[in-house]
Amino acid sequence: MPRVLIIEDDRAVREGVRLALRRQGHEVAAAATGEEGLEQLRSFRPDAVVLDLMLPGMPGLEVCRRIRAHDQVPIIMATARGDDTDIVVGLESGADDYVVKPVRARVLDARIRAVLRRVGGAADENGTARVEHHGDLVIDRAGLTVTHQGRPVALGPSELRLLLTLSASAGQVFSRQQLLEAVWEHSYHGDARLVDACVKRLRSKIGEPAGSPRYVHTVRGFGYRFGPR
């Protein structure tokens, strides 16, 4: 039974979402502020976090950054603002997915299950567990760990899955749409911004120099390709 933490300041929304998700079979905890949410994160140890962006006191983006500082739990942002900048900033601060309010419980449930699958199903699909060396980058598909120049790299579930997907077929170009389907399991027209933001985060975590990435290359007008230069 997945454990979900909702951080949402509006009581009606909080109660509504908690009720609906509980009916979908989740174990749900709810927090009204960012500070309370960070506290519950330690005690409740959720499998996924649904985080409102507009919170009194500590804003949602700051909460997201603090969670990401020491925890790779999947984060789904629920934003009342659907503006491009809000979404992009949210995704770049470490969220794995976002939903624009109002959202139906079933959609939210599907998104939560998708990010959870991402963590569990990140292992190599063909089952041959192995350690891959790509220059300074070492990917352990069985242990789901990544090290760069000997130092472990803490990747969020989306970043990890993106890296595993790209590196599994090094040299092959993936379109944003393909990556959306492979990593985010969006069977509908998802948002290319998810891919771009995640690639940006991944690059910064594995120490890609700005302007000349060594591992994740952009294929202009098409998508991305993995391959140590």
Add this chain to the structure above:
Amino acid sequence: MPRALNGLRVRLVVAFTLVAVVATVTTGALTFREARTGVLQQSQDTVIEDFRHRVNTLVPNYRFPPDEADLQTFAADVSRGGRSQNWRVLVAYRQATATSETGDAFRELSPEMRESVRTRRATVFQRVTRDGHSALVVGMPVTFAGDYSTERPASGLEVYLTVPQREEQGYVDALVSAIERATVPALALAVLIALLAARGVLRPVRALRRATRSIAEGRLDTRLAVQGSDELADLSRTFNETAAALEGSVAELRRMEAGARRFAADVSHELRTPLAAMSAVTDVLDEDAAGLDEDTATAVRLISEETTKLAGLVDDLMEISRFDAGAAALHLDDIDLAESVRRTLATRGWPDTVRTSLPGPGELRGRVDPRRLDVIVANLVANALRHGAPPVRLGLREEHDPRAGRQAVIEVHDGGDGIPDDVLPQVFDRFYKSDSARVRSEGSGLGLAITTENVRLHGGTVRAANHPDGGAVFTVVLPLRPRGAGDRTTHTDEEDRP
């Protein structure tokens, strides 16, 4: 260029030149006349005075009546009086004549003049021009002096004198050439001054023209520099005041418009929070409705349905206000358009209700925003299904426009009654309902407006028409830009460009 010929500059130059010509010619002519008269008068007075004095002095030395030899000597003596002026003298007595130079035909002397001297017994003179040289001819009858009577009987002796007026001619010629020489610089000066004046007038006029154009192009803060206090400065000042008033009005309008947009955005935004709570539980209500009594179940389902619609409407409103605020950005991606359309239909559950004619896989690729293309196609098909009738046909093809280049043309054709002609221009308006009796439609009334905005963002066009065979046809033309050209995208490919 007729404009240049009628231009202010040419008109000013012509006017100035005309004024200068009239002024110089008039002044020149008057000066010439007065000077010429003065010069000639003075010289002839002197000549006549000298001549009379000479004759009067010499006449008493001769016998009377004179014979031929006396006449000859007399003529030679008289002519000696004008050594410097080359006097030629003819003396006549009755039928006899003698000249100072032998064999002189004395053609300057006209018979009329001779007649006049003979009959009027007075000194006469005439200016004669012969072979381009002018000369003064003076005729004088010699009279006897009577001491006690005023009667001066004629002696019958006549003396004629011809003096070439070379010097006077020279004076006059010099005068003419001086006037001629003065006219050309005066004209040149007039043209120069005209050009300067034209520039002085034209510079503010040009500045005004530039400023007007600049205002027309939307730079409402354009102002002119006001110099001096003439009419042109007044005009510039008026222009500045008008521009300031215009700028003020436009700023006020923009402020009001921005306020209205912000209000729409704020309202939609405020609606989201209660709707978020309601939307979250609609599924719960739907599930539980089955176990409730009939009236409560109907009420619960109604609430659930309306909540879903309201959520859709608020979504559309937010999308529209994002377009209005200019916050909508294109995220271009190189995609297979046919595949994208197919996916749109599949995710909406429409593959069986819509007949498609699409290019094969990989045949039509282009740089578009996939999410917005999805919205465009979905809204058009939903509109056709909702307001038209089956069969709904969707066509996608590539066209090549000589000016715009490659274009994708999407056509959605329904089998309904079509759109009344008076409604056609308004179908893309927000909340426009063709059937006024039906106050609320199934959709939000914003679908086609959102489609239009999405198409416009791509730089394309969308139009509605009635098909000759019946039914409405919505046609979207999207330009397929070459890779990387004119993107307005926030993709990361911009960041690591080599």
